[in-house]
Amino acid sequence: MNINLLIPNLFWSETSQLEIYDGLSIHSLETLLSKGISTANSSFEMETWLCKQFNLEQQHESWPIAPLMLNIDAPSLAKTSKDFWMCADPVHLRIEQNHIMLADSQSFKISPEEAEQLVQDLNRDLGNANFIFSAFHPHRWYIQIPRAPEIQTYPLSQVTCKNINNFLPTGKDSIIWHKIFNEVQMLLHEHPINQARESRGELIINSIWLGGGGNILQSIHSPYTHIWSNDDFSQSLALASSINHLNLPIDVNNWLQTEIPGNHLVVLDSLRSPAKYKNAYEWRETLKNMEHNWFLPLYTAIKNGKVSRLTITTSNEIALNDFVITRSDLWKFWLFNKPLSTHS
Structure with a gap:
């Protein structure tokens, strides 16, 4: 089971406001980002990234x-x-x-x-x-x-x-x-x-x-077998390319236990609105919920071999970042956990 987790605005765009990360208990997320292999590219919006993933022009x-x-x-x-x-x-x-x-x-x-x-x-x-x-x-x-x-x-x-x-x-x-x-x-x-x-x-x-x-596009090729999201645009791509689309699972632990084979795209876009509207409180609270509902279960699933590869993709107005994590990456003891702000 390979998962590509798309999370727009995982990092706060205002780089001078590092205090927004203070007091966040997000150990699992910070571990995944610190142990993974990261790459940075030019920034673009979620819709643009999705179009590129589906090889659209x-x-x-x-x-x-x-x-x-x-x-x-x-x-x-x-x-x-x-x-x-x-x-x-x-x-x-x-x-x-x-x-x-x-x-x-x-x-x-x-x-x-x-x-x-x-x-x-x-x-x-x-x-x-x-x-x-x-x-x-x-x-x-x-x-x-x-x-x-x-x-x-x-x-x-x-x-x-x-x-x-x-x-x-x-x-x-x-x-x-x-x-x-x-x-x-x-x-x-x-x-x-x-x-x-x-x-x-x-x-x-x-x-x-x-x-x-x-x-109207005549044919679209999907690199994924499943899309999980509550976002309408990613659903439209699933419909256009005739692949499975389902709403985000309510219980992530149970979903991971099913070990559905294939390449899964999961779109978590709930940080996007508070980031664009500069609602720092809502952004922080949403991130804390993601830690409990998503990052901790995913960390455990990788550690237990339920997920073969996790790719976390995030973008804001500054850059687009990819973090690729496998089970063996979690054993890199020489890579210490770094605060979320250092990855932005």
Whole structure:
């Protein structure tokens, strides 16, 4: 049983805030990282890493997140559509000093009725033969386009909690899409749904984020036999490549005892949101839970020969790190345990 554990934001991005690691009791994790063979590479988002693992290529300088997500949100279209699809996810923008910050749907909720009405009005006022908005999921909207626009975009995850001015579309057709972007904002700003949300003290949906465009992929090869995650994008890759996908096991010890053969990808992304939103308390508490629920059972399973090889992959805004651990690595007595902060 080989396991690749994908953990975005295992290390805190603010390298000057080393005190965030103080008092964390994470002995099993620190042992695994200290004994393993580590490599470091350039940083990129979780979705980019997953696309690379599945040997996908960029389409028009963007990773094809939208057509892949159709496997979950609109399966029939994922098999038959010939059009170009782009994410047009609902977001909240706020002005901070001299820039505009973006918050994604982790910060707010949208009902299916709200999403449907907003998209219906976008199509009524802005839609035409060149593009159509759809809300197959309340938090995931799409634009369907007959031909691919000549623009380079950035995935929503790369822009969350950042200044959007550094990530707006570029390329030959970018002026057209900047215009659409502005028209969407004007329509949403005064929309009755947003007025009602504001009166209830909820964040308004005052923009969309464009990215992840591509055409439907005909075939995808998976390096894994199983994917275990509660993340929708990794599930979409499993569906597209026809491999097993299951939710994260509730009892990791029992799951490891089954010793299911093959190469398993396990996506633990619960550190991602608190890291992006700079919620230090939630990040620390989540990491402590991971130590008890995941790292201790995995350490024991490797030591007992239940897991042949464990690869821990993590990335943040600074770097992407891989740590490969086998049973024999745990006997390297000359490698002392190092604090988590030294591995970041």
